[in-house]
Amino acid sequence: xxxxxxxxxxxxxxxxxxxxxxxxxxxxxxxxxxxxxxxxxxxxxxxxxxxxxxxxxxxxxxxxxxxxxxxxxxxxxxxxxxxxxxxxxxxxxxxxxxxxxxxxxxxxxxxxxxxxxxxxxxxxxxxxxxxxxxxxxxxxxxxxxxxxxxxxxxxxxxxxxxxxxxxxxxxxxxxxxxxxxxxxxxxxxxxxxxxxxxxxxxxxxxxxxxxxxxxxxxxxxxxxxxxxxxxxxxxxxxxxxxxxxxxxxxxxxxxxxxxxxxxxxxxxxxxx
Amino acid sequence: xxxxxxxxxxxxxxxxxxxxxxxxxxxxxxxxxxxxxxxxxxxxxxxxxxxxxxxxxxxxxxxxxxxxxxxxxxxxxxxxxxxxxxxxxxxxxxxxxxxxxxxxxxxxxxxxxxxxxxxxxxxxxxxxxxxxxxxxxxxxxxxxxxxxxxxxxxxxxxxxxxxxxxxxxxxxxxxxxxxxxxxxxxxxxxxxxxxxxxxxxxxxxxxxxxxxxxxxxxxxxxxxxxxxxxxxxxxxxxxxxxxxxxxxxx
Numbered sequence: 001x002x003x004x005x006x007x008x009x010x011x012x013x014x015x016x017x018x019x020x021x022x023x024x025x026x027x028x029x030x031x032x033x034x035x036x037x038x039x040x041x042x043x044x045x046x047x048x049x050x051x052x053x054x055x056x057x058x059x060x061x062x063x064x065x066x067x068x069x070x071x072x073x074x075x076x077x078x079x080x081x082x083x084x085x086x087x088x089x090x091x092x093x094x095x096x097x098x099x100x101x102x103x104x105x106x107x108x109x110x111x112x113x114x115x116x117x118x119x120x121x122x123x124x125x126x127x128x129x130x131x132x133x134x135x136x137x138x139x140x141x142x143x144x145x146x147x148x149x150x151x152x153x154x155x156x157x158x159x160x161x162x163x164x165x166x167x168x169x170x171x172x173x174x175x176x177x178x179x180x181x182x183x184x185x186x187x188x189x190x191x192x193x194x195x196x197x198x199x200x201x202x203x204x205x206x207x208x209x210x211x212x213x214x215x216x217x218x219x220x221x222x223x224x225x226x227x228x229x230x231x232x233x234x235x236x237x238x239x240x241x242x243x244x245x246x247x248x249x250x251x252x253x254x255x256x257x258x259x260x261x262x263x264x265x266x267x268x269x270x271x272x
Numbered sequence: 273x274x275x276x277x278x279x280x281x282x283x284x285x286x287x288x289x290x291x292x293x294x295x296x297x298x299x300x301x302x303x304x305x306x307x308x309x310x311x312x313x314x315x316x317x318x319x320x321x322x323x324x325x326x327x328x329x330x331x332x333x334x335x336x337x338x339x340x341x342x343x344x345x346x347x348x349x350x351x352x353x354x355x356x357x358x359x360x361x362x363x364x365x366x367x368x369x370x371x372x373x374x375x376x377x378x379x380x381x382x383x384x385x386x387x388x389x390x391x392x393x394x395x396x397x398x399x400x401x402x403x404x405x406x407x408x409x410x411x412x413x414x415x416x417x418x419x420x421x422x423x424x425x426x427x428x429x430x431x432x433x434x435x436x437x438x439x440x441x442x443x444x445x446x447x448x449x450x451x452x453x454x455x456x457x458x459x460x461x462x463x464x465x466x467x468x469x470x471x472x473x474x475x476x477x478x479x480x481x482x483x484x485x486x487x488x489x490x491x492x493x494x495x496x497x498x499x500x501x502x503x504x505x506x507x508x509x510x511x512x513x514x515x516x517x518x519x520x521x522x
Contacts (some may be wrong), residue, residue, distance in 0.1 A: 127390065226360040229320050229349035230374035230430060231381070244364025248413070251364065 001079055001265040003031060003053045012051060020044050029075075029255045032062075038061045047071040049193035049254055054106065055079040062089045066094035070114060073254040074098045077262065078106040081083035081133070085109050090148075092116030099253040100125035102260055103269045105133035105162075114148040114176075123152040129162035129193065132270035138167040141183070143176040143205075151182045155249055156240065158193030160227045160272070165196040170212060174204040183212040186217060188245060242270060273298050273469055274319070274438055275369040277331040281311075281318045288314045288325075290494035299466040303480055303505060304473045306491035312473045314359060315491065316442045320354040321347050334438070349381040351437030355444045357473075362414035367426070368396065370414050371433050374508060378434060386485050399432035403459040421452035428459040439463075440471045445479040457482030477509035490516055 006012045008229050015030035017038040022045055024030075029049035032038060042065065050072055052062060057080055066072055068091045071202045078084070081104050088096055094116065100123065102108065112121050121141060129135040135158075141150045150170070158164040170181045187195040197214040218242050227237035243266065250262045281289040288311045296302055304312055318325050319332070321344040332339045334340040340348055362370065368401070375395075376386040387395065400407045403425040415423050424444050430440050441460065445453055460483050464470055472483055480488075480502065488504040489496045490513065498516050508516075 211370060220360075220362075223360045223362050225322060225344065226356065226362070227370070227374070228344040229348050229354050229356075230370070230434065231378040232347050232370075232374050233345050233377060234343070236377065240365055240370070241362065244362055244413070246364065248364030252314075 006257050020048055035060055037061050040066045042070040042072050043067040049073045051075045053077050057082050060084040066090045071095045075253050075255050076100045077163050077252040078102040079104050081105040083107045083140050088112040090114050090119040094119045098123040102127035102135055105135050107136040109138045113142045115144050117145045117147045120149040124249045124252040126155045126246045127164050128269045129158045129164040131160045133162040136165040140169045143172045143179045146177045149180045154185045156187040156265040158195050159190040161192050163194045168199040170201050171201040172208050176205045177207045179208040181210045187216045275331050275333045279329040281325040281327045283325050288494050296469045298469055300469045301485045302471045303485040303488045304491055310491045312491050313442055316354055316440045349378050353431050353436035353439040354443035357443040359415045359423040359427055361416045363416050365414050366411055367414055368410040368478040402432045402462055403428045404455050405429050420447040422458050428456055438469050442473045445474055477505045480505045
C-alpha cells in the first residue's frame with residue numbers, strides 16, 4: 001500500500017500543513033505524508049478533503065483547527081506501528097467527518113474540542129490487530145458549548161495473539177446544553193485475539209442526548225447461515241463477513257481513489 | 273425431487289416437527305399454511321440444514337440424495353433455495369459481491385468455469401428485471417437499509433440468479449403492500465418451469481391468487497393434518513383453521 005502511486009497518478013495532491021483557505025487549490029484531495037509535527041488550519045469556504053498518511057514509525061502530533069463554518073473530511077490511515085496524537089478544534093458551525101483505518105498496531109489518541117456552537121463531529125474508525133499487534137485507539141470528544149453534535153462508530157478486530165483496545169470518553173461541559181453525542185464500539189474477537197473496550201461518559205449538563213454502546217462478539221451466525229444457504233462455503237462466508245465488517249468503515253471514506261487500495265490493504269491484513 | 277418421511281425436529285429438547293410426510297415433484301407448486309407456531313418456518317429451516325435443530329427422519333432426500341449427510345452450502349449447491357422470512361443484513365458486503373461469490377461457488381461445485389465480470393453484470397441486470405429491482409441496489413450492502421418490500425424482492429432476485437431446482441419461500445408475502453406483493457409473486461411465477469418446483473409458506477390466500485398451488489397443506493402442531501387443492505386456501509381464508517383443528521384428534 002503506497003500513497004505515492006496515487007499522487008503520481010494525479011489523484012491526490014501533496015500538502016505540507018499550514019493554512020487552507022480560498023487561495024488553496026482544492027481540486028484534488030490534499031494528502032499529508034508521515035507528518036511529525038503538523039498544524040493545519042482550515043478557513044476555506046468550500047469543503048476540504050484531507051488525507052493524513054502514516055506508514056513510518058515516527059511519532060506524530062497533528063493539530064487540525066476548523067474556522068467557523070469550515071467543513072473537513074479527514075481520512076487517516078495507519079499502516080505501521082507508531083504513536084500519534086491528533087487534536088481537532090472546531091469553531092462555530094464547523095463540521096468534521098473523520099474516517100480512520102488502523103492496520104499496523106498504532107497507538108492513536110484523538111481529542112476533539114467542540115468549542116463553537118452548532119459544530120459537529122463524526123468519526124468512523126476501524127482497527128485490525130493481527131499477529132502480535134497491540135492497537136490502541138483512544139477518542140475523547142469534548143462538548144464545551146451548547147448545540148453541538150458528535151457521532152462515533154469504532155470497529156475493532158483482534159486475531160492471533162493481538163490486542164485491540166478502545167478507550168472512549170464523551171465529555172459534556174456544564175454549559176453544553178442540547179448536546180447530541182453518540183458513541184458506539186463494536187468488536188470481533190477471533191482465535192486468541194483479545195479486545196479491551198472502555199467507553200465512558202462524563203456529563204455535567206442536564207439537557208443532553210447521549211448514548212454509548214460497546215459490544216464484543218464473534219461473527220454473526222445468522223448472516224453466515226444466510227450466505228451458506230446461497231451456496232457459499234462456511235469459510236468464505238466467515239471471511240466475507242469479516243471483510244464486510246471492516247470495509248463498511250472504508251466505504252465511509254470520501255476519497256474514492258483511496259477506497260480500493262484500503263480494501264486491498266484490509267484484506268491483506270486479515271490474512272496475517 | 274424432495275421426499276420427506278416421518279420427519280421429526282426439536283430444539284432445546286422441545287419437539288417442533290412431529291412426523292412430517294411430504295413430497296414435491298418437478299413442476300409442482302405447493303403451499304403450506306397453518307396457524308402461527310405450527311412449525312412452518314422450522315420445516316423450511318430443517319430442509320435448508322440449519323444446525324440448531326436435532327433432526328431425525330425415515331427419509332429426507334433431494335433428487336435421491338440424503339440431505340442429512342449434507343452441509344447447508346452443499347444442499348444449496350444441489351439446487352435448494354430458501355427465501356428467508358427475515359432476510360439478513362450484511363454490512364460492508366455488497367449485493368454484487370455476495371451474488372458473484374454465491375454464483376461462482378455454485379458453478380465451481382458443478383465443475384463449471386466462473387463467470388467473467390461482464391457475463392456476471394449482464395446476468396445481474398437481466399435478473400433484476402424479474403422483480404423490477406433497481407440495478408443500483410446491487411452496489412449496496414446486502415439488505416442493509418432496504419425497505420420490507422425491497423428485502424423480499426431481493427430474495428426473489430437471488431432466486432433468479434441462482435436458478436434453483438426447488439425454492440422454498442418462507443412468508444415471502446409478509447409485510448408487503450399490494451404492489452410489492454404483485455411484483456414479488458409475479459416474479460416467482462416467471463421463474464417457474466416444468467423442471468423446477470416451488471413451496472410457498474404463507475398465511476394468506478392473496479399470494480396464491482398469483483402463485484396458484486397444485487396442493488395446499490395445513491401444518492398444525494408439527495404435523496401436516498390436511499391436504500387439498502387450491503380451493504382449500506380459499507376455504508381457510510373464509511373460515512379460519514378452527515374447523516380443521518377441532519376435527520383433528522391428537
